[in-house]
Amino acid sequence: MAAVKELIRAEEDGSISFGDYELAAKSKRQEEYQGDIYKVKTFREITKLERNDLFVYESVPGTAVEHFKVNADSVEFRVEGPEDAQITLGMEDDTEYLTLVDGVSAGAIKTGLGGKLVLSVELGGKETVSVKVVKA
Template sequence: MAVVKELIRAEKDGSISFGDYELASKTKKQDFEYQGDLYKVKTFREITKLERNDLFVYESVPGTAVEHFKVTADSVEFQVEGPEDAQITLGLEDDTEYLTVVDGVSAGAITTGLGGKLVLSVELGGKDAVEVKIKKA
């Protein structure tokens, strides 16, 4: 896996890929239309952030590259890569419990608060892409 040089792109499997943690300064691409929604990505080495229709979807600190990001009614799946461990925040449903699996290992259940944000840490440094699966409990 590598950074997404075009910042955001649609994949043949119905998912999207985004993020370039190699950039030295903040770069953004907005009004990327995909399946009737408008996406905006901001990315560089310190942060990667994705919004859909002006609503928060994904953020990582430091920046990451995300491939095959797919959201369904009850799950989110993606592969993530970065130069060092990252904290990832996802915008999901308010006050809902989610089961999380990171790199094939259960990270347990996480309950979102009223803002619907789910926060998890992912060990990335020097590894290939790490698979993250989050499913509504």
């Protein structure tokens, strides 16, 4: 996959791709897509995405994300990075979600009042890892 050199881009399937973990210095880009304003901040230490000034995605260290798609009850994407990453997603408050990493259940995670869902993804040595989070 490699890093998204334009920092954020729309895909033909209606999803977006973003992030460049190869950058030594923090870079930012804002893009309008389907009536929403997306802001990405990315470099080797962190990748963060906001939609209309609301938190959507963050990874530590930085990652590249392809085909990020949000539906009413789920979030799906493929992620790549140089090492294992902690990913935080902005979801609904006080809701339980089932997480699948490369098709294998990583268990159920319940969000708190802030709606943040945190999961770890083993990336070292793999090209990409698929992540799917579905409302239970």
